[in-house]
Amino acid sequence: MSFFNYKYLILILLTFTVQLFAQNQDEQKFNEAVKLFRNKQYQSALNTFQSISNKENPNQTAAKFFVVKTYIELKKYTDAEKEAADFLQKFGLSKYADEVSILLVKSQLEQKKYKSAFSNTIKLIKSSSSTSYKIDAKSIAQKIAGNYLSSYDLKEFSDKENDKKIKAFLLYTLAKLYSLEGQSDKGIKILEEIVNEYPQTDEYFLARNSLSSNQNQQVKDEIIVGVILPLTDKDGKRNIAAEEMLEGIKYAFHEINFNRDNKIGLLIRDSKRNEEEIRDIVQEFDSDKRVKAVIGPVYSDESEIVVSALSQTDLVFISPTATDEDLTENNDQFYQANPPFTVRGKVFAQYIFLKEGKRSFAVLNSLDGYSPILAKSFVDEFQRLGGNILIKETYRSKSVDLSKQISNLSQHLGNLDGVYIPLSDKYDAEIILSEMLKQNFIVPVYGNQDWLNAKGLETSSTISNTLKITSDYFIDFSDFSFNEFNEKFLNTTGKDITRNVLYGYDTAKYLVSVMRSIQSRRNTIKLKIDSGIKINGFHNNISFSKKKRNLYLNILSYSDGKFQLIEKYRGTE
Template sequence: MNKFKLILFLIFIILTNCIYSQTDQRIIDSRFNAAVNLFENKNYTSALENFIWVIEDNELNSKTTVSYLFKAKCEINLKEYSQGKATLNYLLQYFPQSKYRNEALITLADLQINTSDYYGAMSSLTLLIDETTLPYYVNYAKLSGKKIALNYLSSSDLVSLYNNSKNQVTKPYLLYLLGQIYFKEEDIQSSKNSFKEIINLYPKSEEYNDAQNLYYYGGFEKRIGSAETIIGVMLPFSKNEEEHSTVNEILQGIQFAVDEYNKEHDEKIGILVRNTERNREKIFEIRDEFQSIPALKVVIGPLFSDEVGFANKAFYRTDIPLISPTATEDGLTLQNLNFFQANPSFETRGKVIANYAFNVDTIRRAAILSASDTYSSTLAKAFAREFTRLGGEVWVNTDYKTGNYNFKESVDKINAYRDTIQCIYAPVSSINDGAYVLSYLVVDSLQVDSLNIKIYGNQDWFSNTLLKSSSTIGNNLIFTSDYFIPFRDRDYIRFNDKFFELNKFDSNRNILYGYDITKYLLSILSTYGDNVYSVSQALKSSKISIGYHNNISFDNDRVNKFLNLIRYANGIFKLVDKYKLE
């Protein structure tokens, strides 16, 4: 009987502990989820307190290791860098089997980059490649590591990392980088030895084919050492290209800039033009030709975002800088560390106008009206992120579908706060959209003219036909544009006279897309044109080039951070500023 009572008592204790354990985990899960929400809303101090509670006030549980990761991210965002690093190192040391280890190594590498510990960052990325078998993390680490190694590390740094690595994926990767760094240091023989070691020891590696080409054919060495200079040009000509097509006009702008330069300099620069046909296979053929030419130091093109994707894959391992004068899609520079976007991306455009509204016009309360099914939505999201990051508030964020111009519901939402909001951001995707938006904002419902509510827009507002319907909207509207032609500027008038004399027609935006980027490149090549590395480094140096249609300077993501801000007043478009995103 006593034995039976003892068994019942033990069962009761076990069940009670299980119930308490499940209850405790539910509480932990609830606090953890609340902390994540706080983190996503950038309330890092409160989020940190909750993550610390999960870690320190509870026994080891299912949320412990991920809380260490989030704790470190909070500390980093709060600029407590040494504490963030300590937290990540603790997680990596004491929880080596955590499923969050890869993310912890990436976070640690990012922290080390931000604190200029480039060797440490490369060590973290090398360790990630050593340990992970997931392609995403391997590719991310290799891409980031290449940028760090070629920009900040010496050959002795790479030798040390190579000697400390034991992985058959990491070692040939480090040897390949080492060979390139030896070239930068003008140690040609050591560079050859690095590529030869890949050929002999790692025949199954991802770097094997490139190492063979560089070692046996010397294409890499020739490209590094050439004193001559050629600009490659890749443009998508059609079979029956019109004389004044966009492609032809951009090429004429490029040619005019090079002709101007060569007339004033003894050392001439040439151009080599090839037709991409907007075709993947053709772009890879052009890659093979361009990388075999020692004098070719940089490429202008492609024009369109889809062919930029092909080119980034083709040129990814060549180290030849590519610059598109017109592509606008987001994320293109993430595909290739040597791709540069001279035309600001959608993300940059939304951020620029938000930055201007907050910092120059001191706007703090905004409404957003956008089309949900076009790039208008992308612009609206970028504006909202940047505006709130700066400290502004978006009181209304509403949208409509292109072609369905019933704005009543959206305008009613904005109208509810008409006495509170200071601006409306209205990126449109066509003149038709703009006409309907204008009608609702000015005439029918909101009457922003009389309310003195500022209107911010995008390049699709750049239409005299559209804006002349409202005599007063110009006092309220400022919009972004990647071009503005200064017709009354004396320097531009002289430039256009020279261009007209040669070509028998006036310059236009397409001419200037080609001319301004080429003028910028020529200034780079005249000083830093020794090799593809020095050209690429100069492009990444934030050098500012004053252009006619827009200025050019690349940010850390290699996207142009200048954009024109334009106002419409008294039937005339006027430049407010060539605004630089900081």
């Protein structure tokens, strides 16, 4: 052997030894990271898995797989989704690919990306060579479709699919969804299509069995709606407002049950303004599978208790009147039929800017109550749309001297389209209007529903006749349909219509409308609500946004001593 060859051999051996040492180090680090993961030391494990997955080595794909798993354990679902997608692009043929696909779907579900999650389960059904993973993926896909997708969404997937086996699966899932939505005829047609056109698929036998069991069969489940209202307080004193709401709720179900064979029952519970009582009622409703949805509670503090208990149930709760801002955050089941104050200021800004075309405004608000919330949401939205807030003034409620604030506003008189004045106390209106007249500050005034009972409107008609406000309720006593309804209600109940009766009636009427055209199950009711269905109510219209809040408000004008409805306006979020 020549000296050159000898040196070359030593170099090869040294290189191999270094590589073997590095591999052994990576193996050791990987095993240590797995131990950290099992001991729930996720952040430390993640750092090691990432360092191993970023370079070529025998543990690279396994480490990358654990990166995805660790991000999910850390609840960093966006990062998990990104890493899973990267894994499947680079290592799509790896033995871990199927499991990573499942993790990708899980991270997307946690982020409420339901259509993306469904799409990735379909990709897994197509790509996996494992019968077990295909079965799991089909099961996951059907759960996603049944709980989070509409028949319209699913039809989009099936219409685009060319693979016959996948197409049959999508059609069968669509047929089940049609049945859940109360469109049984459409579901049966699709089952017949599968039997006639897809005989070589697993779904052929499922469809044939479903058709056989559907023949001459009518399922009549007992349906109950829960009602939770504070009919008494902690001392046992009657709550008249809640009693009136209950009368409205009961009458709405009386109307639908009058000509209905399969009656909808009401399970009415008194919350007694008591936290323990409320939690027991939620548990009772949840355990009774006949209960499909719940109307209530009334107050925001009671609603907060319900919201904290929502993880225990899949029931939908619709509050007729709760207005706190954060009740619908971080949950999928609580809906507010009464718009929160941030929504009211925002929607009014949209109406003024988009409908009336006004661009320059002043704001005068109290520092008390909900007036600052209304003012801020109005200002933020008006400016976001492109409008100008030329001046903003504040005052303490029940002040007797507002001359300075009105004087400051008056300096912009020639450039203003109007002034937004959300009251926190109806008695402030008289002082404000008087000072505006005194300083000849004559501009259109816009406000909130506290102006409905404000003092001084008659004596300041020059300004008050320009007044427009938003309100979560308005009863038009000159409306023929309302008077007809009022007469029927009086004849049936022996009681007159009140504002609280209508809060209860319109919320119940909304839920009745949701349940009318679908199979009344908890998840299908939620899907129907989330579709944006709208009802025209007597006190206000109801239609929920993606944030589960009603975006309708009554826009009212004041003229010659009375308020009149301009329109029921729906804003956006």
